[in-house]
Amino acid sequence: MLEVLRRIIQEVNAAVDLSDALEIIVSRVKGAMEVDVCSVYLTDLDHNQYVLMATDGLNAASVGQVRIDFSNGLVGMVAEREEPLNIQSAKNHPRYQYFPETGEEQYSTFLGVPVIHHREVMGVVVVQRHAVERFDEDEVAFLVTIGAQLSGAIAHAQASGGIDGLRKRRRLSDERPILGVSGAPGVAIGTAVVRYPHADLSAVPDRRADDPEAEELAFRAAVTAVRVDIETIVERMRPVLPAEDSALFDAFIMMLDGDSLVEKSVERIRDGNWAPGALRNTVDEHVNIFEEMDDPYLRERAQDVRDLGRRILQYLQEGDTTRIDYPADTVLVGEEITASMLAEVPTERLTGIVSVSGSRTSHVAILARALGVPVVMGADDLPVTRVDGAEIIADGYSGRIYVNPGPMVVQEFERLVREEDELSDGLKALRDLPAESPDGVRIPLYANTGLLSDIGPSLNSGAEGVGLYRTEFPFMIRERFPSEQEQYEIYREVLESFAPRPVTLRTLDVGGDKALPYFPIEEDNPFLGWRGIRITLDHPEIFLVQLRAMLRASAGLDNLNLLLPMISSVDELDDSIDLIDRAYNELIEEGVAVKRPKIGAMVEVPSAVYQADVLAKRVDFLSVGTNDLTQYLLAVDRNNARVADLYDSLHPAVLRAMMQIVEGARRFGKPVSVCGEMAGDPASALLLLGMGVDSLSMSTGSLARVKWVIRTIDAEKARSLLQEALLLERSSEIREQINTVLEREGLGGLVRAGK
Incomplete structure (x- = not known):
């Protein structure tokens, strides 16, 4: 059964759209379970109904016509x-609802399982x-597994037009x-790239080909290049490979x-798709055929087809010398937007970013x-x-x-963008x-940075210094x-610029x-592994070089x-201070005039909270x-889109931890700074003001917004708001409470679109 399930899921994943996927589901499940009927009903939230959208066994004409109210029927x-609901005689059940157009009166046994995505049926x-x-x-159990696998595909369909999108392929x-x-806050209206x-x-x-003839030439050239590569491999490997293994490369050439592969792709190019998109569709089609085969050996050949497709795509991409045309209102979109992708877009053309993976604390979001x-992340x-x-x-x-x-949605958001600009x-x-x-409480606002190119914007932002240089x-x-001298020159420039x-x-x-590309770290759980101060303490030869460069760079500036980072015990802290003192004493002995x-x-791990x-x-x-x-407190990987909605720095546990840190530092009269993204969130900054945090450090783009909050609301009022927040049990309640206060104070534009 597991093998059958695997094949069904592979076919569903390779389906062109959800309509195709549903047809695969009802057909394959019916055959695998040896049942007389398999049907799929989808949720229509607009009408509070479940709609029959695919069936193998009931009357096909009833698809899209049978609608069951939320509170009715076995569905x-x-x-x-x-x-799951498993009934021996469906017609005798009090919730049974008869639809004559389906012809289902002849079927007795009923098994239904819900399809749930992100807790929603x-x-x-x-x-x-x-x-x-x-x-x-x-x-x-088999049908429950099918339902769970289907949930993601149905969610994609709703994003592409929901129930209506299944009746006909329509424009997204x-x-x-x-x-x-x-x-990151703000509203972007533009063209997706x-x-x-x-x-x-x-x-x-998928992308329209501006010049189908040029796309076809590029594709055929890539195919020829791959053929030459494979022929070269065959000649080199034939003397050492058994005949049955070298036959794989012969199959590639065939x-x-x-x-089938080449001409099908060309046909798609001539229909208007660009070469990489045409190739992807053709490879998916061939992979699907192989994965449907009963013979395990032939099924494995699907991977060979993928490999061949990747080889062709690589040549297509290497041969693509055309520059990407970034419109004046570019919204960068991707499965994962990286910092390098962001850097390729001219700043004046970048309007917004949408990434399927990642969260608010992803590096690209911070940039x-x-x-x-x-x-918008985690889409x-x-x-x-x-x-x-x-x-x-x-x-x-x-x-x-x-x-x-x-047009109504565009008009409303255009109004909000105008208000954003005014703000x-x-x-x-x-x-x-x-x-x-x-009421006279001052909190210095510093900039988070890590690049020399950030110095100018940081200085122009009104930052009172650098609270975190990465x-x-x-x-x-x-x-x-990097050598000690190379590091010294970088640190010196930063320190001089802000002195x-x-x-x-x-x-x-x-x-x-x-x-680090030259210092690979392979770990099953890297976030709980060898990182931060743990690495530098294990490699004092690296740590001491950096400390010497930092101390030398501060000579005569004293700023x-x-x-x-990543201190989790007093032993780590004591050992680190010993190495700082060693580097300092070395420089003093060498006659370098530095101050300690x-x-x-x-404080970024729970153990440090309890030993603050x-x-x-x-x-x-x-x-x-x-x-x-x-x-670490919430056990949420902040870069995992599946749990991104659970990551919230206004969680009651986080606020209580922050209070414990501040109170621990106060016992010894030591100041507390916040340099995480919480500092740059206007709502969170209000609570940090109430806690008595001594300084905040954030991205330069957040400085003015946080400053507006602090200059508008009394610290005494912030303390009162904090006490109320600490009594609440949910982060959603805390955020709603703060947002209400910000709206009342005329600061609503900091936490929503518009002024």
Whole structure:
């Protein structure tokens, strides 16, 4: 049964659209379970009904016509209970609802399972038999598995037009939004430009060919290049490979010489698709054929077809010398938008970003906030391959996306964008004013940065210094560890640029999601592994070089603060301070006139929260990295779109941890800074003001917004608001409470679209 299930799921994943997928489901499940009927009902939220959308066994004319109210019928009962319903005689059940147009009166046994996606019932899968006999446990388990696998496909269909989109293939357009999570505030209205990784067929979008003849020539050239490569491999390997193994390469050549793969792709190109899209469709078609075969050996050949397709695609991409045309209103879209993809778009043309994967704390979201570009992350229901060139709206406040929206939606969001622009212009007047509350509490606002190119924007933003300089970037862009002199020159430029304002340099923080190409770290669970201070303590030869470079760079400026990442115990902190003292003493002995800098410990793991007081006793300040702290406290991978909605720095547990950190530091009179993304969120910043946090450090794009909050609301009122928030049990309640206060104070434009 497992093998049958695997084949069905492969076919569903290769389906052209959901309508095709549903037909595969009802046909294959009916055969595999040896039932008389298999049907799929989908949820129609607009009418509070379940609609029959595919069947093998009932009257085909009833598809799209049979509608069952939410509270009626056996299908409604399955959805209500959110569990399988296995009935021996359906007609005798009190919830049975008869639809004569289906012809189902002849079937006795009923088994229905819900299809659930993100806790929402998307539909119901039903199988029926003539025989009056309950389905056994294995059959129930099999259908439950099918329902679970179908959930993602149905969610994609709703994003592409829902129930209506199944009746006919239509242009991707709907007033209902596709849901993601907020990555960076703001509203983007523009043209979708889909980016995708090289040599990844599944990520290639459909795109109209501007010049089909040129596309065909490029495709045939790529096929020829692959053929030459394979012939070369055959000649080199034939003497050492058994005949049966070298036959695989002969099969590749036959496929390239035949009509099925090449000419089918050419046919699609001539129909208007560009070469990579045409190739993807043809390869998917061939893969589907192989995966339907009963022979296990032949099924495995599907992977060979994929490999051949990737080889052709690689040549197509290498030969594509045309520059991507970024419209003036580009919204960058992709399965995963990387920092390099972001960097390729001219800044003045980038309107917004939409990424299927990632969350608010993904690196690209952090960069976008620094640029002031709206971002929606975690949009896993977005049909990326179908949106290239479409008009798109991305609401970075709510995480909603509209593809090819209607005129009413566009008109409303255009109004909100105008108000956003007015708000941004008004915030510029705050640049040189202090972040001081009306009742006289001042909180310095610093910039988070990590690139020399960020120095100018940081200085112009009104930042009072640098609260977090990420020193790992110079390590990540090289093919070896940077020398002491190379590091010295970078740190010196940063310190000089901001002098006499303070600059906090964080020591090397790699591991987890930050890898060095020349220092690979292979771990099953990198976020709980060898990272941050653990690496540098294990390699003092690397750590001491960096510490010496930092201390030398501060000579005569004396505006250096040192920050130690990922501290989880007092032993790590003591050992780190010993190495700092060693580097300092070495330089003094060498005659370098340096002063011992202030030393801080990052609080970003739970153990550091519970030892905040003893850590504060040993250092000059604590700095809270709320991105990792939230991740570790809530056990949520912040880069995983499946759980991105669970990641919330306003979770009651996070707020209580923050309070414990502040109180622990106060026992020894040490200041607390917050350098995570929580500091740049206006709603969170209000609570941090109430906690008595001493400084905030954030992306430059957030500085003016946070400053506006602090200059508008009394610290005493913030403290009262914090006490109320600590009594609440849900992060949604806390956010609603704060947003209500911001709206009342005329600050609503900081947490939603518009002014």
